[in-house]
Amino acid sequence: MNRLLPLLIGAIGVLLLATLMLVILPAWQLRTSEPPAPLKPYTVQQLQGRDQYVANGCLYCHSQQPRSSGQTLFDTARGWGRASTPGDYFYDSPHLLGTMRTGPDLFNVAARMKSRDWHLTHLYQPRAIFDWSLMPSYPYMFELKAQLEPGDVLVRLPESLQPEGKHVVARQEALDLVEYLLALDRTYATTSQELDKRDRGYDRRPGETLMDSGAQ
Numbered sequence: 001m002n003r004l005l006p007l008l009i010g011a012i013g014v015l016l017l018a019t020l021m022l023v024i025l026p027a028w029q030l031r032t033s034e035p036p037a038p039l040k041p042y043t044v045q046q047l048q049g050r051d052q053y054v055a056n057g058c059l060y061c062h063s064q065q066p067r068s069s070g071q072t073l074f075d076t077a078r079g080w081g082r083a084s085t086p087g088d089y090f091y092d093s094p095h096l097l098g099t100m101r102t103g104p105d106l107f108n109v110a111a112r113m114k115s116r117d118w119h120l121t122h123l124y125q126p127r128a129i130f131d132w133s134l135m136p137s138y139p140y141m142f143e144l145k146a147q148l149e150p151g152d153v154l155v156r157l158p159e160s161l162q163p164e165g166k167h168v169v170a171r172q173e174a175l176d177l178v179e180y181l182l183a184l185d186r187t188y189a190t191t192s193q194e195l196d197k198r199d200r201g202y203d204r205r206p207g208e209t210l211m212d213s214g215a216q
């Protein structure tokens with residue numbers, strides 16, 4: 001062990017280099033001082049819905065990061081919106097990028113599915129809509145009631161899934177979660193400065209215009 005000092009210096013050096021390259025430089029590169037003008041802060045209810053999204057593990061199956069045209073599969077072509085840029089996450093702390101895509105990317109889900117009723121039915125039982133869906137159902141976000149009360153939000157279901165003599169009513173957590181989903185829309189045009197903050201390794205393909213990437 002007469003080489004302890006060089007070993008220690010080497011180890012600390014590697015750690016410092018890794019911190020610089022993986023933490024400090026990316027944070028500096030992606031710093032965003034201003035939110036994009038069209039992006040609104042979340043309301044209190046939407047933030048509560050966001051907590052439900054985290055608590056129920058939605059991000060284990062859904063990403064929130066549409067890819068750009070330079071990446072292997074171009075998500076805009078799938079209808080998932082333009083590639084996201086750092087500013088789109090201004091109000092997301094922490095961001096919910098996700099790594100798995102068992103289900104579709106949800107970063108712009110509100111732009112393609114605007115119906116609260118659709119989302120409630122889908123959360124109560126995804127197979128009410130797609131019999132092939134492997135998304136879990138979330139029945140505990142709903143309650144069965146014999147009598148509807150004023151203010152109750154009724155879940156619309158096909159005859160076969162309608163519990164006999166009972167109404168399926170959304171609990172507050174389901175309403176909050178859907179309010180959050182309906183806020184996920186970053187399809188507004190981004191700026192070329194924002195696009196430049198994306199990894200240059202995923203650069204635009206030759207001949208592709210800024211418009212293809214959703215820039216103004």
Ligand code: HEC
Nearest residue numbers: 053056057058060061102103104109126130133134135136
């Ligand atoms: C086990 C994986 C899995 C989990 C966990 C999961 N989903 Fe899904 N989700 C899917 C799959 C697969 C689909 C596509 C089939 C469908 O629409 O049911 C989907 C579809 C969706 C869609 C429709 C999106 C579109 O563009 O068609 C929404 C909205 C959605 N999920 C929301 C949620 C929310 C909210 C949660 C958490 C409460 C959640 N998902 C949890 C797998 C999952």
